Amino acid sequence: MVPFPSGEGIAEREEPVKSPLMEARKSLARNGVFAHGAVPEVIADSWHRCLDLGLNATDKPVDAVLSYNLLRQARERNEALIAIVRPELELLSKQIAGTNFMTAFADCDGTVLEAIMDTEFSSSGCSRSIRPGSIWREDVRGTNALGLALFSGESSMVTGYEHFFLNQCGVSCISAPIFDSTGQIVGLLDTSSEIAARQFHTKALVDMAVINIENRLFVESHRGDHIIQFHPRQEYLATQSVGMISFSDDGAITGANRRAGDILSGIDLAVPRTFEDVFRGSFGQMLSTADSIRLVDWLNASYFARIRLTRPTRTIRSAAVPLAAKPVYAVSGSGKTHVFGDEHVRSSFRNAERALKIGLPFRVVGGPGTGRTTLLRRVHENVDPVRPLIAVDCRIAGTGGADGTLTAQTQYEAQVDTIHGDGGGTLVLEHLSAMAAPSARSLAHLVRQLLEPAAGARWLIAATDDTDGALPDDWCESARAILSRVTQMTIHLPPLSERTDFQQIAKAMMAGISPSHQLGHAALAQLEKLSRPRNLVDLETQLRILAVRCPVGVIRAEQVQRYLHTGGQQPDVCQRCAGHAVREAKCREINRAFRQCGSNVALTARKIGVSRNTVYSHIVK
Numbered sequence: 001m002v003p004f005p006s007g008e009g010i011a012e013r014e015e016p017v018k019s020p021l022m023e024a025r026k027s028l029a030r031n032g033v034f035a036h037g038a039v040p041e042v043i044a045d046s047w048h049r050c051l052d053l054g055l056n057a058t059d060k061p062v063d064a065v066l067s068y069n070l071l072r073q074a075r076e077r078n079e080a081l082i083a084i085v086r087p088e089l090e091l092l093s094k095q096i097a098g099t100n101f102m103t104a105f106a107d108c109d110g111t112v113l114e115a116i117m118d119t120e121f122s123s124s125g126c127s128r129s130i131r132p133g134s135i136w137r138e139d140v141r142g143t144n145a146l147g148l149a150l151f152s153g154e155s156s157m158v159t160g161y162e163h164f165f166l167n168q169c170g171v172s173c174i175s176a177p178i179f180d181s182t183g184q185i186v187g188l189l190d191t192s193s194e195i196a197a198r199q200f201h202t203k204a205l206v207d208m209a210v211i212n213i214e215n216r217l218f219v220e221s222h223r224g225d226h227i228i229q230f231h232p233r234q235e236y237l238a239t240q241s242v243g244m245i246s247f248s249d250d251g252a253i254t255g256a257n258r259r260a261g262d263i264l265s266g267i268d269l270a271v272p273r274t275f276e277d278v279f280r281g282s283f284g285q286m287l288s289t290a291d292s293i294r295l296v297d298w299l300n301a302s303y304f305a306r307i308r309l310t311r312p313t314r315t316i317r318s319a320a321v322p323l324a325a326k327p328v329y330a331v332s333g334s335g336k337t338h339v340f341g342d343e344h345v346r347s348s349f350r351n352a353e354r355a356l357k358i359g360l361p362f363r364v365v366g367g368p369g370t371g372r373t374t375l376l377r378r379v380h381e382n383v384d385p386v387r388p389l390i391a392v393d394c395r396i397a398g399t400g401g402a403d404g405t406l407t408a409q410t411q412y413e414a415q416v417d418t419i420h421g422d423g424g425g426t427l428v429l430e431h432l433s434a435m436a437a438p439s440a441r442s443l444a445h446l447v448r449q450l451l452e453p454a455a456g457a458r459w460l461i462a463a464t465d466d467t468d469g470a471l472p473d474d475w476c477e478s479a480r481a482i483l484s485r486v487t488q489m490t491i492h493l494p495p496l497s498e499r500t501d502f503q504q505i506a507k508a509m510m511a512g513i514s515p516s517h518q519l520g521h522a523a524l525a526q527l528e529k530l531s532r533p534r535n536l537v538d539l540e541t542q543l544r545i546l547a548v549r550c551p552v553g554v555i556r557a558e559q560v561q562r563y564l565h566t567g568g569q570q571p572d573v574c575q576r577c578a579g580h581a582v583r584e585a586k587c588r589e590i591n592r593a594f595r596q597c598g599s600n601v602a603l604t605a606r607k608i609g610v611s612r613n614t615v616y617s618h619i620v621k
Contacts, residue, residue, distance in 0.1 A: 025161045025169075029057045042152065043162045045611070046143040049151075050164045053139050061142055061165045064135040066111060071133040077552065078107050081187055082114060084216045085178075088209040089116060089189070095205055096191065102130060104190045109551070110137040110150050112190075121194070130192060144168065145175035146190045151612060153177055153185060153602050155207055170194060174203045176210045181218050181246065181255025183270075183603050189213070211240050211259070218257045219308070222246035225254050226287065230295055230305035231263065237306055244308070251275040251283035266299050270596070270607060327396045331377055331389040331428070338378050339508045341501030348491045349375060356383045356426070356460050361451070361486040363432065363463040366493030369535025372464040373428065375493065380426045384460060387425035394435035394443070429463040429486065437474045444479035447486065461486055468492070496535050502528050509540055510555075514547040522557035530564060549599065562599045562619075574618050590618040 024038035032051060036044050050057075066074065075082065085105045093103045093116040102117040112134050130136075138147035142164030148156040155176040161169045173192040177185045189210050191202055219227065225246040231237055243260030247253060251274050261269050267278060275283035280296045293305040340346050348364070355362045356379055364372045373391065380389045427450060435443060450459035463486045471480050471487065496502065503524045510519055519527070533539035542564055546555055549563040577587035589608060594615060597603040601619075605612045 021161055028164075029166060032056070039162065042148065042156070043143060043158070046138060046148055046151070047164055049138060049613070050142045055142055055164065057142075057164055058166055060167060062140055063129065064140045065131070066133040066135070068133075071111075071113070074107055074109075074111055075113055078113060078187065080220070081178075081217065084220065085187065085189070085213055086114065088213050089114060092189070092191070092205060092209045093118070096202055101191055101193045101202075104130060104146075104192070106136065106146055106150075106188045106190060108150075108185050108187060109135070110140075110147060110188070111135050121192075141165070142168070145173035145192075146188055149175040149177050149188055149190075150185065153179075153606055155203065155210075157203055174206050176203075176206050178210055178213055178217070179258055180214075181221055181257060183606075184600065185602065186217070208240075214257055215240055215244065218244055218246070218255065222255055227308040228286075228293075228295075228305055229308050230260075230293075230303040232301070232303055234292070234304040237304055243303075245269075245278070247275055247283065253278070263303070264297060264301075267297060268607075327393045328390065331373070331391050338374060339501055339505045340378075341504045342494065342499040344492075344494050345371075345375075345499065345501070348493055349379065351491050352376065352379045352462070353382055355489060355491075356380070356462070359458070359460060360489060361461040361463070362489040362491055363465055363468070363487045364491050364493060365465050365468040367466060367495055367535065369537040370493040370495055371536050372493060373430065374536075376426070376428050376462055376464070380460075384426060384458075387458075389426045389428065391428045391430055392443075393430050394433075394439070395431050424458045426460045426462065429461070431465065432463040432483065432486065433465050433467075433469065433471060435472075437472065437476070437479075440472075440475045440479040440483065444482040448482050451485070463487065496533065496539065505536070506539060506543065510543050510547070513540070513543055514552075516552040517547050517550065518554045519546075520554045520556055523555045523560045526557040526560040527564070530560075532564070572620070574620050577618065587618045590615055591620055594619060 020035070020038035024034040028034045028047060034044075034047065039047070055061075082105070089103050089105055093101075096103070100118065100121050102115060102121045104112050104115040106112045112130065112132055115130060115132055135141070136144055136146040138144070138151055141147060143158060144163060145156045145158040148158060155174070157172075157174045159172040163169050163171075171192055171194055173190065175188050175190040178187040178189060180186045189206055191206055193202075225248055227244055227246045229237055229242040229244050231239075231242045236242060241259060243263040244257045245253060245260050246255045253269070253273060253275070256269050264278065269278075271277075275286070278297055279286075280298065286293060286295075287307070293307070295303045295305045297303075340349050352362065352364065352375060364375060366372050377389060427447075429443070429447075447461060450461060465487075468487075468490045471483060475483075496505075499505070506524055506527060507519055510517055527533075527542070530542075533542050545563055546559065550559050572591055573584045573587040574591075577583040590604065590610070593608050594601070594604045597607060601612050601615050604615050
């Protein structure tokens with residue numbers, strides 16, 4: 001992983017000149033080709049990838065290093081993980097101290113964030129290359145243990161002349177990936193030494209340190225869940241080799257460590273969703289067991305298990321609360337920057353603002369997710385920000401009494417919401433035409449009272465609807481007469497597909513969702529071309545998906561294509577495999593796994609047992 005000190009030639013190194021590896025090394029340096037069987041298969045594959053990237057083994061690799069500010073930001077993003085890694089890094093350093101070694105921790109992008117060196121290593125030329133901020137991906141530094149582990153997702157060892165670049169052939173390096181409970185690589189542990197001999201005992205120490213880190217990370221990440229530790233042998237329950245699966249209160253699987261997958265041989269943990277999908281018996285009954293537990297999976301394998309306490313025991317279980325929507329509710333300020341760059345929307349906003357200023361009731365018409373309530377909230381903030389903005393969902397509002405109040409029926413005691421005519425503010429009647437006939441009479445009675453001027457009270461009334469059609473025929477004449485005053489003036493909002501400010505909206509939304517993400521110009525254009533999003537709500541959902549899936553920084557068009565599906569119109573096989581029955585079957589399997597793994601190439605490759613390059617070559621663009 002670290003360059004060999006300058007001034008030392010290839011003939012001075014320990015590798016025998018006539019060995020198959022040295023002959024392959026010489027051929028790689030002179031001609032850019034080599035005998036594939038002369039080097040280990042994983043190294044040969046890595047050399048081929050480097051050649052495909054246009055790297056030259058005799059060149060000097062790029063000294064890619066992050067700036068101080070970018071390094072500080074990377075450390076801040078990984079602060080919680082570094083707190084877990086640091087003790088293991090220090091312990092590993094003590095275990096191999098005095099042997100010209102260095103230990104390091106890198107993030108999931110292959111950037112070194114922490115490094116500990118012994119005295120001998122820190123005085124060597126190697127220490128200048130392996131330093132915090134240095135990047136060790138294969139595409140930058142060629143074949144090295146850290147880059148190979150990041151690519152393969154497995155512990156890797158690269159010794160001496162197995163490195164791609166000639167000036168890195170004086171070191172032996174070992175690296176192992178760190179996985180979280182969802183199977184994603186979150187970092188890597190690395191050791192490097194100028195001792196060229198293979199360090200198998202060091203590899204075992206590195207793997208053990210990674211297991212300890214992953215288990216601590218698992219527990220910290222699932223402190224709000226129930227964690228079950230299990231193993232076929234009871235005496236191993238107190239060791240780090242236990243399998244761990246976390247469950248929510250209702251028995252849904254929320255995560256699993258790598259060891260759990262090894263122990264549950266034959267059960268793919270990517271498929272089960274609940275406790276009962278993996279083990280026989282009831283999840284609730286298992287939780288009520290105070291002492292040791294015996295678990296049996298659906299392949300009839302039995303395990304000793306225990307519940308790991310990660311949170312305070314709750315003596316009183318909260319009662320299930322029915323999910324009932326409240327028909328009458330106060331609309332608070334959004335605190336967001338609203339985008340009204342489209343000419344049609346700006347005109348609608350100005351008309352709504354003028355109508356509200358003079359007290360003229362009006363109706364805003366537009367399809368779901370066109371921003372009707374958002375427009376009214378912004379208008380209210382401009383015209384009457386001191387008084388409240390009250391919304392009534394006419395689809396579920398209940399009937400009222402004779403005292404001129406509209407009462408929302410709710411299942412919660414002491415939480416009856418009412419609108420009285422002695423206050424003041426803005427009343428929004430959402431989905432007006434969807435109101436049931438019995439409730440329309442009470443609503444009309446309330447509207448009539450609110451429209452009559454009263455001392456200290458000034459109510460401004462607006463409504464929203466999907467279409468600008470007439471009011472329902474089954475309403476009584478008095479209700480139709482009064483509520484028609486709200487619908488005499490209609491303001492239209494265009495659908496998202498017709499707005500000219502789509503890119504402004506997307507950028508503003510992303511800034512509110514995740515300030516650390518930015519949409520590139522090509523990504524914005526690609527997002528606008530997709531069949532989804534269809535409205536503002538849909539757009540916000542799509543942007544949240546991108547914020548979760550994509551690393552912090554600028555989001556590219558390729559990532560929009562990868563993570564946002566286009567409504568099922570995407571073919572299930574790539575063009576290269578189309579028309580060949582056998583190849584089509586394999587291609588469908590890869591693309592199906594790719595979608596199930598959340599467009600994670602590394603996870604897909606591990607799940608179906610192929611290389612990342614194979615997955616990349618079959619992904620339907």
